[in-house]
Amino acid sequence: MSNRRDAVHAVLQQSEGFRSAQDVYAEMRAEGAKIGLTTVYRALQALAETGRVDTLRTDDGESVYRACASGHHHHHLVCRKCGRTVEVAGPAVERWAEAVGTEHGFTEITHTVEVFGTCAGCSTTAEPSGSPGAAGAAGSA
Numbered sequence: 001m002s003n004r005r006d007a008v009h010a011v012l013q014q015s016e017g018f019r020s021a022q023d024v025y026a027e028m029r030a031e032g033a034k035i036g037l038t039t040v041y042r043a044l045q046a047l048a049e050t051g052r053v054d055t056l057r058t059d060d061g062e063s064v065y066r067a068c069a070s071g072h073h074h075h076h077l078v079c080r081k082c083g084r085t086v087e088v089a090g091p092a093v094e095r096w097a098e099a100v101g102t103e104h105g106f107t108e109i110t111h112t113v114e115v116f117g118t119c120a121g122c123s124t125t126a127e128p129s130g131s132p133g134a135a136g137a138a139g140s141a
Contacts, residue, residue: 004035008043009067012053017083018064054087056114075112079119088115 011024025040044065047053053065056076069087073094077086093113101109 004039005043005046007033007035008040009047009052012047012065012067015066017085018054018056018066018078020062020064024065056112075114077115077117079122080116081118081122084119084121 007028008024011027012019021037021040021044024044025035025037028035028040044053044055048055048065052068054068054076055063055065056078057063066085074087075090075093077088078084090113093111097109097111101107
């Protein structure tokens, strides 16, 4: 499994944004890898458990994965249009989560915070107001 896990990790390291298990599987198969979708899922789960990949859920509930660029706890700022992702620290979020847990008698507090928006590159290429599709883009914010 280690070789398969390393191969899956290598695909994610070459990607800038988050990728679904199906995307990783399709890319690996297109490159000639003899790997099953179940093996890709298992490798992604193992990589996530060890902190080598980040995972988040999309608006439609699908889990997507990305090679972790840092070894410490962090959050993500993700572009809704192109998927560009920036790792960000959130000390205020950390303090808030701990305080809320303590206030209610909880211990071993964990949390996940993902922030979504439109990156500068996608904002500058957005269609001008009044163009076809502008209303749809504004409604998805």
